[in-house]
Amino acid sequence: MTQLADQLLVVVLLLNFVVLATSRLSVSIRAVALQGILLGFLPSIIHTFSWHLAAISCGMIIVKGLLIPFLLTRALQRLLVQREPEPFLGYLATLLAGAVCMAVSFVFADRLPLAAGHQGLLFVPAAIATLLIGLLVLVTRRKAVSQVIGYLVLENGIFIFGQLLTEAMPMMVEAGVLLDLLVGIFVMGIVIGHIKTEFSSVDTSRLTALRDT
Amino acid sequence: MVPMLIIMPLVGAGVAWLVPDNRWRPWLLPVTGLIHIFLTIDLVSYPPQASLGGWIRLDSLGSLVLLAISPLFLACAFYSVGYLAYRQERSNRTLCMGLLVCLGAMSLTAVARHLGLLWLALETTTLVMAPLIYFNRNARSLEATWKYMLICSVGIALALLGILFMAYSTMVAGQEATLLIDPLVAAARHLSPAWLHASFVFILVGFGTKIGLAPLHTWKPDAYGESPGLVGAMLSGGLVICAFLGLIRVYQVCLAAGDTSFYRDALIVMGLISTAFAAIFLVRQNDFKRMLAYSSVEHVGIVVIGLGLGRGALFATLLHLLLNGFAKGILFLAAGNIHRSYNSKRCDMVHGVLRRLPWSGGLFLAGFFAVTASPPFAMFISEFGIVSGAFADGHTVVPVLLLLCLAVAFMGMAANVLPMAFGERLRDSERTPYRDSLLTVGPPLMLAALLLVFGLWLPAPLVRIIRDAGMILEGMS
Numbered sequence: 001m002t003q004l005a006d007q008l009l010v011v012v013l014l015l016n017f018v019v020l021a022t023s024r025l026s027v028s029i030r031a032v033a034l035q036g037i038l039l040g041f042l043p044s045i046i047h048t049f050s051w052h053l054a055a056i057s058c059g060m061i062i063v064k065g066l067l068i069p070f071l072l073t074r075a076l077q078r079l080l081v082q083r084e085p086e087p088f089l090g091y092l093a094t095l096l097a098g099a100v101c102m103a104v105s106f107v108f109a110d111r112l113p114l115a116a117g118h119q120g121l122l123f124v125p126a127a128i129a130t131l132l133i134g135l136l137v138l139v140t141r142r143k144a145v146s147q148v149i150g151y152l153v154l155e156n157g158i159f160i161f162g163q164l165l166t167e168a169m170p171m172m173v174e175a176g177v178l179l180d181l182l183v184g185i186f187v188m189g190i191v192i193g194h195i196k197t198e199f200s201s202v203d204t205s206r207l208t209a210l211r212d213t
Numbered sequence: 214m215v216p217m218l219i220i221m222p223l224v225g226a227g228v229a230w231l232v233p234d235n236r237w238r239p240w241l242l243p244v245t246g247l248i249h250i251f252l253t254i255d256l257v258s259y260p261p262q263a264s265l266g267g268w269i270r271l272d273s274l275g276s277l278v279l280l281a282i283s284p285l286f287l288a289c290a291f292y293s294v295g296y297l298a299y300r301q302e303r304s305n306r307t308l309c310m311g312l313l314v315c316l317g318a319m320s321l322t323a324v325a326r327h328l329g330l331l332w333l334a335l336e337t338t339t340l341v342m343a344p345l346i347y348f349n350r351n352a353r354s355l356e357a358t359w360k361y362m363l364i365c366s367v368g369i370a371l372a373l374l375g376i377l378f379m380a381y382s383t384m385v386a387g388q389e390a391t392l393l394i395d396p397l398v399a400a401a402r403h404l405s406p407a408w409l410h411a412s413f414v415f416i417l418v419g420f421g422t423k424i425g426l427a428p429l430h431t432w433k434p435d436a437y438g439e440s441p442g443l444v445g446a447m448l449s450g451g452l453v454i455c456a457f458l459g460l461i462r463v464y465q466v467c468l469a470a471g472d473t474s475f476y477r478d479a480l481i482v483m484g485l486i487s488t489a490f491a492a493i494f495l496v497r498q499n500d501f502k503r504m505l506a507y508s509s510v511e512h513v514g515i516v517v518i519g520l521g522l523g524r525g526a527l528f529a530t531l532l533h534l535l536l537n538g539f540a541k542g543i544l545f546l547a548a549g550n551i552h553r554s555y556n557s558k559r560c561d562m563v564h565g566v567l568r569r570l571p572w573s574g575g576l577f578l579a580g581f582f583a584v585t586a587s588p589p590f591a592m593f594i595s596e597f598g599i600v601s602g603a604f605a606d607g608h609t610v611v612p613v614l615l616l617l618c619l620a621v622a623f624m625g626m627a628a629n630v631l632p633m634a635f636g637e638r639l640r641d642s643e644r645t646p647y648r649d650s651l652l653t654v655g656p657p658l659m660l661a662a663l664l665l666v667f668g669l670w671l672p673a674p675l676v677r678i679i680r681d682a683g684m685i686l687e688g689m690s
Contacts, residue, residue, distance in 0.1 A: 112407050115384040131374065138367065151366060158374045165380045165390050169329060180336045184366055187343050191359050198352045207356040210435040
């Protein structure tokens with residue numbers, strides 16, 4: 001079963017690059033939603049069945065695969081933005097930077113000792129690579145929606161690592177994490193709406209009134 | 214009893230949602246604050262047994278945090294009644310609910326013994342504060358809210374990864390994976406050092422963002438500058454101390470693991486960068502609320518240095534953590550009054566505050582002297598204790614650099630605050646309906662009195678709690 005988990009993680013890593021490469025925001029949203037759904041299956045694949053794990057899987061798929069993409073798509077329709085026209089760093093450059101992030105995370109993961117039973121698995125490098133690529137999207141994109149997508153990718157990276165220790169993370173904490181994420185995205189969505197009405201754009205590079213003179 | 218501390222503010226928030234009247238709703242805050250402070254005093258005096266399978270227990274560190282947030286919240290609560298009377302043009306439902314939920318989440322932080330639960334409470338405080346920063350509903354406060362949400366969310370997500378790393382370090386060591394603090398401390402010596410180091414770095418960056426350590430502080434001047442004074446007071450006095458508690462809990466495990474120089478050096482370097490950065494930005498700051506934000510960066514830097522130094526400086530550091538919240542409460546509430554009266558927060562527009570608002574101006578001046586550690590205010594004792602403790606333990610470079618930064622920060626703040634307080638009144642300054650009243654001046658006055666009393670006489674139970682908290686952190690030393 002661990003082989004299947006590794007293949008799933010490879011797809012997740014490829015989806016990171018879809019997010020990095022596309023300028024269409026709706027594609028990014030779908031890529032992150034797909035990533036969330038795939039990751040939702042992960043706990044059931046690597047551990048033996050239990051109601052606890054089934055609940056995590058369902059929660060993950062509902063929140064990250066359905067609810068959050070729904071919120072973001074609705075925000076997009078209201079905002080009438082479809083594309084990320086000019087990121088701070090061009091698409092080719094961010095793709096290259098993403099590849100570098102991936103390499104760095106494999107080197108970093110190689111230096112950390114793993115628990116018995118986790119040797120040779122992709123979890124640690126995949127988690128760190130996804131986290132770094134999320135950060136990369138967050139800092140190189142101008143549109144508020146893209147920044148939220150970056151944050152989601154980052155959260156997915158943390159979720160991948162969390163799979164190594166489902167035993168230490170009892171249900172309540174995991175459910176809480178998901179709920180917090182949902183509320184966080186919801187608040188961000190509301191703020192995006194206000195940015196649109198206040199600045200008639202969701203370009204966060206216009207948010208420059210506050211600085212030290 | 215302990216769960217009441219968390220449930221009671223949440224019930225208060227529910228009631229605030231139901232109350233339809235904008236004028237009466239803010240009174241819920243002082244009522245809840247009073248019940249909370251009585252509960253706090255009772256629980257701190259007679260600490261109860263652990264509950265919920267060891268997930269919730271009140272220890273000395275938690276008591277210290279409760280003693281810091283409860284009086285501050287009460288002060289902000291009474292102040293809010295006076296302040297919101299001037300802001301009847303918009304609904305204060307969100308503000309009241311947000312403050313109450315935040316109080317519940319902060320209390321949960323103080324009593325949580327499970328790192329996951331602690332993280333959850335901290336994340337909740339971050340989220341509920343976002344709409345409060347946007348209270349003024351203009352472009353500037355919106356920009357501040359967006360920066361705050363994004364930067365703090367990323368920070369707190371990185372802290373979550375750090376906490377997961379810590380749990381994994383127990384698995385690598387072949388132990389049962391856990392995130393409860395007591396078993397972690399007990400097993401600390403066997404934990405995998407590589408994972409523990411990685412965990413500490415992520416947590417320092419993550420919680421450091423929320424604490425506002427330079428260079429991760431960029432949201433702080435914006436959020437503190439654009440939110441109402443009482444929200445600034447809660448952010449800089451309440452949320453900061455809770456985030457510190459998160460850092461201290463993890464640091465406790467790291468110290469118990471032995472070979473502490475890595476952790477200590479990391480904290481000292483971060484602290485020195487913060488104090489130096491803040492001192493520089495305090496010098497030419499033309500916005501007095503942003504100035505307070507940099508003062509906050511300076512003081513969290515001092516506390517982090519003190520935590521890194523430990524040993525002789527530890528008692529004073531924990532005392533400083535408590536006092537800093539009160540001092541920030543005075544400054545932000547008084548600054549809120551001045552802002553209301555002048556309708557400006559630029560230092561060059563605000564002059565002669567002592568003539569126009571003798572009470573608020575006097576409190577702002579007193580707050581300035583308190584926060585720059587002038588005697589007889591209590592922060593003199595704590596800062597002096599940190600520096601003298603450092604010298605006594607044989608450090609020289611760190612305390613000398615710290616003193617240098619403190620001197621620069623003092624001069625920078627004085628250059629702004631003194632002309633504001635004493636200068637001639639500008640002829641063309643705007644007239645506003647704001648006048649000092651008991652409800653807007655009394656709460657910061659109480660905090661100032663508290664700082665003055667602690668400067669002259671520290672109550673024995675408080676000394677005992679801080680000593681116990683120090684023992685928790687550094688073991689038997």
